[in-house]
Amino acid sequence: MKVLFYLTLLCSVGAIMGKNETTNHVANVTSVEGERQQCSTCTFREQSRLLRLHNIKSQVLSILQLDEAPNISQEMIRQLLPKAPLLTQLMEHYDHRVEDEERASTETIITVAKPGPVLQDGMPCCFFNLSPKIQPNNILRAQLWVHLRPADIVTTVFLQISLVKVTSEGNSPIRILSLKVDVTAGASSWQSIDINQILQTWLHQPESHCALEIKAYDSKGQDLAVSATERGEEGLQPFLEVKILQSPKRSRRDSGLDCSKDSAENRCCRYPLTVDFEAFGWDWIIAPKRYKANYCSGECEYMHLQKYAHTHLVNKANPRGTAGPCCTPTKMSPINMLYFNHMEQIIYGKIPSMVVDYCGCS
Numbered sequence: 595m596k597v598l599f600y601l602t603l604l605c606s607v608g609a610i611m612g613k614n615e616t617t618n619h620v621a622n623v624t625s626v627e628g629e630r631q632q633c634s635t636c637t638f639r640e641q642s643r644l645l646r647l648h649n650i651k652s653q654v655l656s657i658l659q660l661d662e663a664p665n666i667s668q669e670m671i672r673q674l675l676p677k678a679p680l681l682t683q684l685m686e687h688y689d690h691r692v693e694d695e696e697r698a699s700t701e702t703i704i705t706v707a708k709p710g711p712v713l714q715d716g717m718p719c720c721f722f723n724l725s726p727k728i729q730p731n732n733i734l735r736a737q738l739w740v741h742l743r744p745a746d747i748v749t750t751v752f753l754q755i756s757l758v759k760v761t762s763e764g765n766s767p768i769r770i771l772s773l774k775v776d777v778t779a780g781a782s783s784w785q786s787i788d789i790n791q792i793l794q795t796w797l798h799q800p801e802s803h804c805a806l807e808i809k810a811y812d813s814k815g816q817d818l819a820v821s822a823t824e825r826g827e828e829g830l831q832p833f834l835e836v837k838i839l840q841s842p843k844r845s846r847r848d849s850g851l852d853c854s855k856d857s858a859e860n861r862c863c864r865y866p867l868t869v870d871f872e873a874f875g876w877d878w879i880i881a882p883k884r885y886k887a888n889y890c891s892g893e894c895e896y897m898h899l900q901k902y903a904h905t906h907l908v909n910k911a912n913p914r915g916t917a918g919p920c921c922t923p924t925k926m927s928p929i930n931m932l933y934f935n936h937m938e939q940i941i942y943g944k945i946p947s948m949v950v951d952y953c954g955c956s
Contacts (some may be wrong), residue, residue: 635860639891642921643867646889650869650948657945664936666878674706674938675880676739677829681940699840699928701943703728707806707832709822718822719758720832721805723937728836729797735837736793737786741820741830742775742810744782749813751775753785756807757792775810777818785810786835793836808832833940840944850924850952851892862892862921864953880932880940887949894919894955924954 655663666674675681681704707720742751755771770792775785810819820830853863870884926947935941 635858639865642891643865643889646867646887646950647869650887651874653947654945658933658935660936663874663876664878664934664938666934666938668877671877671880671934673828674934675829675940676704676706676831676833699944700734701727701838701840701941703834703836703838704940704942705834705836706938706940707821707834719805719807720821722834723939724796724834725836725935725937725939725941728793728838730794732838732840733790733793733836734839735835736788736790737835738789738806738832739835740785740787740808740810740832742777742783742785743818743820744780745777745812745816745818746814747779749777749779751777751810751812751818753787753819754807754809754811755787755789755792756809758805758807777812789834793834806832850954853892860893862890862894862953862955864888864950865891878934880934882929882931885929885948889950890921890923890953892921892953894921919955921953922956923950923952924956925951927951 655661703725705722705724707722709718709721738755740753745751751774753771753773753775754769756769759768771787771789773787777783808819808821809817812818819832820827821832823831851859851861851863853859853865855866857863857865865888867887867889868884869887871879872883927949928944928946929948930942931945932940932942
């Protein structure tokens with residue numbers, strides 16, 4: 595009888611131990627599968643991040659109509675960037691965010707003067723290579739900025755702007771603007787001149803594209819205008835500031851999930867991503883040097899089932915005939931950017947679709 599009791603007890607203990615081992619084995623398998631799935635999710639997310647960075651580089655070059663990034667070094671920027679209050683204020687109050695993307699936007703194009711043909715009297719003139727974006731019907735403001743060297747005494751400077759028509763027969767300057775400027779002794783200054791009408795004339799007569807002769811004589815007959823820079827005057831050459839109007843573009847609004855960098859979420863979600871243009875080696879972008887771009891990553895099956903039930907059933911009936919939905923941006927917004935283009939012009943304008951606002955399945 596005792597022998598039978600011990601055998602029964604031994605069998606019961608063995609059964610319990612076997613059940614525990616089976617449970618532990620299932621738990622271990624489940625844990626391993628979870629780790630594999632998490633590892634796969636992280637790998638896919640990293641691929642999505644790298645793809646987003648690559649797309650941003652391609653997108654910027656494409657939007658700005660550049661085959662490759664302009665080869666502009668920090669030293670070139672030091673020489674080309676005007677040392678004018680306009681640029682200083684723009685940099686101090688720069689904000690890459692765009693308040694309302696559905697309103698008509700503006701773009702400011704800054705064109706620095708290049709050395710033009712030397713006139714018969716030996717005076718140099720300034721040539722401006724205008725952007726094709728500038729058209730007669732979209733100009734909001736056009737200013738010519740001229741830097742004056744310091745005068746010895748308090749005096750009145752006579753600023754003269756002449757139009758120079760470059761022809762095979764020679765260069766003939768035609769004075770188109772004269773004004774008086776009072777200056778103090780020992781201080782240099784920037785002067786801005788409204789040239790909206792002059793620019794309109796240029797654009798309506800493209801065949802007579804002209805250069806400008808800029809002079810600023812003080813009471814002693816000295817020319818104080820910086821038209822051709824000398825040593826130590828880098829960034830002081832004349833430049834045009836033209837503000838133009840661009841048509842608005844409307845976009846569809848949507849919402850989606852937001853996730854942190856280390857989130858365990860596997861559904862379609864928006865993740866943070868900071869783009870560093872200096873890391874790209876893109877010194878030609880003056881501002882922003884970096885900005886928050888964000889990117890989308892994750893699975894779409896559940897959300898796709900809820901939002902597109904009919905398509906989901908079709909996909910199940912013919913799984914090889916479709917790749918299914920993808921986690922993509924459903925709303926993107928632009929940023930403001932200050933940069934040099936391939937013509938060495940300084941552009942301040944809006945670059946579309948640079949920030950991912952929402953992600954979804956489509």
